[in-house]
Amino acid sequence: MQEVNAFIGVLMFWEREKDCHNVMITEAITRDRFEYLFSNLHVCDNQQLDQGDKFAKLRPLFTLLNKKFMENFSLEEMHLVDEAMVPYYGRHSCKQYIRGKPMRYGYKLWVGSTKLGYLNWFEPYQGASKNISENFSELGVGAGVVLEYAQALRKEWPDKKFHLFFDNFFTSIPLIEKLTDCNFYATGMVRENRLKDISLIDSKLIKKQRRGSYDYAKIVKQYNCSKVAR
Template identity: 30%
Template sequence: MSIFGLPRTTMYWNQNTRVDMVANVMSRDRWEEIMSNLHCVDNGQQLAQNNSNRDKLIKIKPFNDDLKRKFQSIPKEQQLCVDEQIVPFKGLCSLKQYNQKKPRIVNDFEVYCGNIEPAVGLPVIGASSNIVLRLVECIPKKKTKTFCFSLTIGFFFSLPLFTILADMGICALGAIRTNRWPGLQVRLGAEMEKAGRGSTIEKATDVDGVEVRVIQWYDN
């Protein structure tokens, strides 16, 4: 159904829009009966809608938790990436976000529900960096220098995150936002343009015993 993406499920059985790969599996009435009775949790155990402690994912929590465990059991490649992932959806939902063209292969995930808790036992370094620390919990730590995990990070990157990951034995690489790196001086765009396409500047320093390198280059 997700491949063909018809606007209404009944259309998979309709004579003019029938999809045999769906309609031949079960009858339309059987499909509707299953969908009307499919529940993951007991609705009577849910907190009230106006309760601040209500879990927005409570209706799918058993499924969500099991899916996370399955993803985490997948063997991990040495080079990993942290990024947003958007599931196409146009219905009514308080969790909806708008962001285009995101990857769809995962080792772990968290559904954004409007608040990001800090990682257990680690410093609070802002929501966008806290989520990275929560996601790397499934990565083996303190590998040798010849084999360490390399993490590519975009929007979430910050200097405190960089040093914490280094202490865990995880190398990190990412495009930075200069306002998140205090004390960093970079050339203005006009200066880089004058130096010509392909020109680069590299700076290095030590932050809490961690070597940090920043490279600025002029592209197109």
């Protein structure tokens, strides 16, 4: 039940402080009753767990939530793929520490959302050795996350136009090419070490040029880029 403990913050509704106390909840159920029901909550059969899934006990709930998120969000073109933290200070093999984040300890989730922050899809991080999907394992974890979300969108809306945005953890040339093949638009920052076969001005040199200077290239085929302008 370690996963369930991540939601223990809901017990704050029964505290006496005005910024926590929730009359609607406290008048409907006592704290002890809530704790008893919550401690006996199961969403799957423990005899049929996927041993390779560290969140197997909650997988049916995650699947249902993703389904409902997709069914109820307002359809739009722009979407964001990123990571999010769920605070948790107990013991679990998937608990992460990310320096510099507002919530440094907890579960890391891969998320897909609309531009206004509505969550459409999520998947808990289980370690670098476990990709989001074996279908995209050759592209790496970051690209696999983006493609998994793209696949979920395309499954619901086969003919709609979508534009995905993501940061430099996810971005790579093979990922952009794969999304293009799947009829997605994509925008992302990219790390310099992922552009080894693309001829661009060295970052140390361009930093010395006047403000507003830039360089870019146009991809004409995989791993082969022709310079367009400077």
